[in-house]
Amino acid sequence: MARTTPHQVQDQPLYRKVATQLLGELRDGTVPPGERLPSERRLAERYGVSRETVRQALEVLRRGGMVATDRRGSHAALPGEPVRAPSALAFPVGAAPAVAADRATVTWETPPPEHAEALGLAPHRPTLVHRYESAGSGGRRTAVTSFSAVALAEVEELARYRERADGTASAQLWRAYDWMRRAGLTLHHRDSITPLADAPAVRVTRRVHDQYARPLEITDLVLDDRQGALVYEFTLPADGSTAAPRSPRDPAVR
Template sequence: MARTTPHDHPHEAGTPLYRRIARELLDELRGGAIPPGERLPGERQLAEHFGVSRETVRQALRMLRRDGLVATDRRGSHAALPGPPSRTPASPGFPVGARSAVRCAADRATVAWETPPPGHAEALGAAPARPTLVHRYWSVSADGRELRTAVTSFSAVALAEVGELARYRDRADGAAAAELRRAYDWMRRAGLTLHHRDTITRIAGTPSVRVTRRVHDQFARPLEITELLVDAQQDALVYEFTVPAAV
């Protein structure tokens, strides 16, 4: 959702603020920012997004709900615009590059509550020495020719918004196995729209490649940073993914 403010429509100065916010939110929903059936961000997040009070957001949602454009249940408010039900898109696997193209690869993952690696804190907008949830992944192909290691640091926003991630803090001892393959699904279920930015760098003089993934939400808040190192004793790296067909 692109950030807007009530001042974007100066010609509507006589319109009640909550009506203008309802219209702006409706414009974003019609623009596809949140598909029909998807959960809307919470009132606090919407208030920050539009630069208004939570009460104004509450009134705007009440107006959209009365018009049948927003539905609310115990899980929160959802877009209810006319149209076919949205299909849940396939989320990419976590961490980036975790599934080797080579079959029969062995892998292991752990989590720890610790100071993130150098550069991660800055990417997450956190103090350098502040601990967070750090995920480590290790994978080797059956023939031993390809080794993948990944380190992920999660932001305070991700831990506050995604309950499944937050619950790992008490058992993040750095030794026990951790299953976070559905991390991106958890984030989406929490109402976060995920924006991925992957940077691929060839490490000179070696057969290794570094992939750096940064993920932020619809409010440009950082959620996680992952650094994947692939040591592949071959000329080509293969990344395989599936894009669902349009309905």
């Protein structure tokens, strides 16, 4: 007859060990409140277990109210202040706080030629394209953003949108710059604002690249109010970086 040792009695099932490790990350802020967890595949690779074990671990945390799951994945549900992107870096550039009239969607398509050139994409190569529309007291705003292959390869949260980039579901990517920084990218922005000759509106073109001068995204925003043209630049270090941010240049109206 087999004997059960004290060690065997105390030994937890593998999925409970994974749940304990993941709970530790939720509690120490590695995965902040409201932040989406890595995919089951990534978690399985991280802990060296099967995806089924990860599913069982997540179910334990869900039953305890520490993780919540919707159709876009699982996210931390422990009490605390959700991480918010810096207000100065609203995505897309010029975006107003979300209101009922806002519309934001993503598609997987060939970007405008000038976007493809800025991002170093081959002609007719598709990528993730984000469209934003807002109509409020400040006027109408429409923006088109194209992401580079680098951004999609290094920022997991953006890459996930490819599977549902059908142009129908809402896709508010206001955390985009925060996701990039969490992926270790230092963001350098260059915003050019010019009046449109044939309409009482201005166009804002934002180009973003990282610390290796690799393009990440380009946005064209049109606002239906006129103002002088200006160009300004600034750098926002990646999370955990000890480098001081580059001082913004004084905007110069041309």
